[in-house]
Amino acid sequence: MNKMVFAAAIAALSSSLALHSPVAEAATMQPVLDDADVAKVVQVAKQALAERHAKGCIVITDADGMTIFFQRMAGAYTNCNAAATVKAKSAAQFQLPTDDLYAQLDKQSQLHILAVPDMSPLPGGMPLKVNGVVVGGLGISTPDGNVDTPVRSEERRVGKECRSRWS
Numbered sequence: 001m002n003k004m005v006f007a008a009a010i011a012a013l014s015s016s017l018a019l020h021s022p023v024a025e026a027a028t029m030q031p032v033l034d035d036a037d038v039a040k041v042v043q044v045a046k047q048a049l050a051e052r053h054a055k056g057c058i059v060i061t062d063a064d065g066m067t068i069f070f071q072r073m074a075g076a077y078t079n080c081n082a083a084a085t086v087k088a089k090s091a092a093q094f095q096l097p098t099d100d101l102y103a104q105l106d107k108q109s110q111l112h113i114l115a116v117p118d119m120s121p122l123p124g125g126m127p128l129k130v131n132g133v134v135v136g137g138l139g140i141s142t143p144d145g146n147v148d149t150p151v152r153s154e155e156r157r158v159g160k161e162c163r164s165r166w167s
Helices: 002-019 022-029 035-051 080-094 098-107 111-115 145-166
Strands: 057-062 067-072 125-130 133-141
Touching (some): 035 057, 035 133, 057 080, 067 080, 080 098, 080 133, 098 125
Antiparallel strands (some): 057 067
C-alpha cells in the first residue's frame, strides 16, 4: 500500500513540475491552426482550383507534418492524396514552399536528400506561418504542377486574414 501512495506522490510531483517548466509554457504559447483557419484555407484552395477548372487533393498538416485535413475532390486523379500529403509535410517540416525546396537542395549540393521517404520538392506545398512561425503546411496536388503553384500562392491571402487573429 505504501508503494502505491509513494508512486502516486511521485506522479503528482512530476506532473506539477512539468506544468511549471519553461518548456511546457513555451509549447502552449505557439499559435496553432484551428478549425476556422483550416476552413478558410480550404475555401480559398477550392475556389482557386475551380477557377482553373482543376480537380485534385487538398491536405493541411500541423507544424509537425501530421495531417489535420484531407479532401480528394470528385474526379481527382489517382493517388493525388499521397502527393498532396508529402507536399504539405515537406513544406511544414522544411519551412519552405516545396518548389523552392528543390532549388535550395540543388544549390547546397544536397539532392541526395530527395531519397528521404515522405518528402517532395514538387510544386504545390506551402508552409503556413504566423508571425514567421510555421504552424502547418498546405499541399495541393492536381495532374498539372503548373496549376498547383498558382493555387498555393492564393493561400497567402488567407494567411493575412488568419494573421490578424493570431497577432
